Each structure stands twice: as C-alpha cells, then as structure tokens.
Amino acid sequence: MAIEIIATGRALPSHRISNAQIAEKIDTTDEWIRSHTGIGFRYIADAQTATSDLALLAARNALSLALENGSVQEQSLEELALTLDMIIVGTITPDYYGTPSTACLVQHELGALHAGALDINAACSGFIYGLENAAGLLSLNQERKRALVIGADILTKIVDWEDRGTCILFGDGAGAVLVEKREQGEERRGLLRTILRADGSGAESLIIRRGGSRNPYQRGEIVDKPPYVQMDGRAVYNFAVKAVTEIIEALLACESIGIDAVRWIVPHQANARIVAAAGKRLGIPAEKFFLNIENYANTSSASIPIALDELNRREEIKRGDIIITVGFGGGLTYGGNLIKW
Numbered sequence: 001m002a003i004e005i006i007a008t009g010r011a012l013p014s015h016r017i018s019n020a021q022i023a024e025k026i027d028t029t030d031e032w033i034r035s036h037t038g039i040g041f042r043y044i045a046d047a048q049t050a051t052s053d054l055a056l057l058a059a060r061n062a063l064s065l066a067l068e069n070g071s072v073q074e075q076s077l078e079e080l081a082l083t084l085d086m087i088i089v090g091t092i093t094p095d096y097y098g099t100p101s102t103a104c105l106v107q108h109e110l111g112a113l114h115a116g117a118l119d120i121n122a123a124c125s126g127f128i129y130g131l132e133n134a135a136g137l138l139s140l141n142q143e144r145k146r147a148l149v150i151g152a153d154i155l156t157k158i159v160d161w162e163d164r165g166t167c168i169l170f171g172d173g174a175g176a177v178l179v180e181k182r183e184q185g186e187e188r189r190g191l192l193r194t195i196l197r198a199d200g201s202g203a204e205s206l207i208i209r210r211g212g213s214r215n216p217y218q219r220g221e222i223v224d225k226p227p228y229v230q231m232d233g234r235a236v237y238n239f240a241v242k243a244v245t246e247i248i249e250a251l252l253a254c255e256s257i258g259i260d261a262v263r264w265i266v267p268h269q270a271n272a273r274i275v276a277a278a279g280k281r282l283g284i285p286a287e288k289f290f291l292n293i294e295n296y297a298n299t300s301s302a303s304i305p306i307a308l309d310e311l312n313r314r315e316e317i318k319r320g321d322i323i324i325t326v327g328f329g330g331g332l333t334y335g336g337n338l339i340k341w
C-alpha cells in the first residue's frame with residue numbers, strides 16, 4: 001500500500017502588504033525585517049474572510065488540479081468531493097474556537113458527504129501532523145481511499161499589532177493536498193516516513209493566553225483586543241534550529257539515505273535565518289531548501305502545503321523525487337515527512 005499526494009492547491013487573500021507599509025504604522029523598517037527574517041511581503045485576509053474560506057479555496061484548487069492532470073477518473077469537482085473519506089485541517093485560527101471544526105465547514109461547502117472531518121492543532125507543524133494522521137486513517141480501514149489534508153491559518157487576526165516582535169512575522173493563507181491510497185508497486189513510494197515530536201515544556205514560549213478554559217474572558221470584562229499570540233522569539237528560534245536539524249538527520253537515518261538523494265527540503269517558512277543556521281549545522285547547501293518566505297511571511301500550518309503547491313505547479317517536483325518536509329511551532333511541536341513523489 002502507498003499513500004500518495006496526487007494533487008496540490010493553495011489560496012491566498014487578495015490583499016498583499018509590504019514591509020514598508022507595515023513600517024508606516026509601527027516602529028520598524030523594511031531593512032530590519034528582511035535582514036532578521038527574510039520576509040518582504042505577506043497576504044492579509046479582510047474582515048469578511050475566515051480560515052475555512054481560504055481552506056475551501058485551496059481544497060477546490062487541489063481537486064481541480066487532480067481533475068485536470070488526469071490522476072482521478074471522476075468528471076467533476078462535485079463527483080470527486082463525494083469520493084473523499086477524510087478531511088483534515090491543521091489550524092490554530094479556526095473560524096470558531098472549540099466547535100464546529102474548520103474541517104466540518106469545509107466538508108459541508110465541498111459537498112463531501114461521505115467524509116469524516118477533524119481539525120488538528122499542532123500550530124505550524126499542523127500539516128506535517130495532518131499528513132501522517134491521514135495516512136494512518138487511510139491505512140486502518142480498507143474502505144477509506146482518499147483524504148484531503150489542508151493547512152490553513154489567518155494569524156494576522158490574532159497577532160498583537162502593537163508588538164513589532166511578532167506582528168511583522170505572519171501572513172495568511174491555505175494549502176491543500178489530495179492524498180490517495182494506492183497499490184504498492186515494485187518500488188516504495190508516497191509517504192515513506194514521518195517523525196512527530198513535541199516538547200510541551202516550551203508551551204509558554206508561543207502562547208495565546210486568553211480565551212481558553214485556563215484564562216477565560218470574564219463577565220463584565222472590557223476586552224479591547226482579540227486574543228493574541230505571545231512569543232519568546234529567541235527561545236523559539238533556538239528550539240527551531242535544533243528541531244530542524246534533528247528531524248532532517250533522523251529522516252535521512254531512518255531511510256538510510258544521504259542528502260544527495262533528496263530533491264528538496266521544504267521547511268516551515270518561519271524565518272530564513274533558522275533554515276540557514278540548520279543547513280549550516282548539517283552541511284547541506286542552501287539550494288536544497290525551498291524558500292518562499294519573502295513573498296508570504298509565516299503562514300503557520302499553510303506554509304508547507306503552499307510551498308509544495310508552488311513547486312508542483314512549476315513542475316519543479318517530478319514523480320520519483322524525494323522530498324523532506326520539516327517544521328516546528330507552538331506546543332511546542334515539531335516533525336517532518338519524507339515523501340517519494
């Protein structure tokens with residue numbers, strides 16, 4: 001049995017803003033943001049757009065690509081949606097906190113009447129966790145064949161726009177992959193290996209303190225801003241460099257392959273300096289890492305599937321290529337997938 005990604009899609013809000021535009025509102029500069037993060041621009045959702053809207057669009061784009069590239073036999077998006085067995089959305093910015101899940105909203109809008117649906121909260125590692133969960137659910141039950149795995153977040157609605165250390169980092173977006181369980185041929189392919197790890201001792205370094213059961217809003221309290229992300233940037237940075245290094249090493253070791261066998265490493269796009277530092281520690285040339293952070297900033301769980309979609313549509317990933325994804329985020333969580341495309 002092989003769990004293969006057969007199509008990809010992405011969706012971004014239409015409004016794009018530059019570092020210079022942010023610098024008009026807060027005490028920062030394009031030069032600081034670029035030199036400390038590699039970020040140049042980000043897309044920002046408008047007041048009417050919620051996470052499920054972007055997730056739905058990315059999902060539709062992935063299904064449309066599957067219809068176009070002939071990797072499915074169904075004739076229409078509606079017909080294809082009916083064949084989905086599972087919809088998983090990695091997000092920490094659901095349309096509604098608690099319930100309903102964003103995945104259920106997507107399931108309804110797609111008309112995926114036979115699909116189960118659930119959200120995964122693994123912050124920026126959400127897509128990596130989601131892909132492994134989809135693979136597990138497809139493997140467990142003979143009847144299940146297809147799953148949509150989506151990473152979608154609108155972090156710009158829950159950052160503190162007065163905190164220049166965090167608000168400059170994030171952008172909004174969604175990425176989706178259509179996953180299918182296929183017969184294994186002579187060669188192993190598809191999702192070959194996933195490593196999922198967590199270090200809850202770092203929970204406080206990336207946290208939304210208000211609104212949950214630990215610290216709910218109180219009756220009569222005047223709330224003048226939405227719940228927002230607080231981050232110890234240095235702590236997350238140090239953790240991230242270690243996490244990226246550890247996961248790449250572990251994935252290569254598990255499969256007994258060298259870095260030369262890998263076509264792309266697709267890292268979570270949080271900070272270009274994190275990727276460069278990990279690459280340097282591992283002695284991996286910078287060209288192996290796919291980076292698009294300049295355009296999108298950190299889109300949280302969407303960053304890896306957006307990157308996969310870019311590569312896929314530019315035909316920079318070919319069948320048989322080995323891809324490593326690697327990510328880290330709030331929780332703290334981290335992990336990676338090794339995929340033979």
Ligand code: UT7
Pocket residue numbers: 027028029032033036037124164165166168231232233234236237240270271298300328329330
């Ligand atoms: O998906 C996971 C999410 N999070 C991350 O990946 C974040 C990981 N951490 C980072 O990427 C980096 O720690 C940051 C980019 C957030 C910060 O970079 P840094 O090099 O660690 O800066 P710093 O926090 O140590 O601050 C250095 C200086 C400070 O000024 P002083 O105290 O040296 O005078 C900050 O006030 O830079 C200042 N600073 C800024 N200056 C201009 C912080 N943010 C800004 C800003 N513009 N936006």
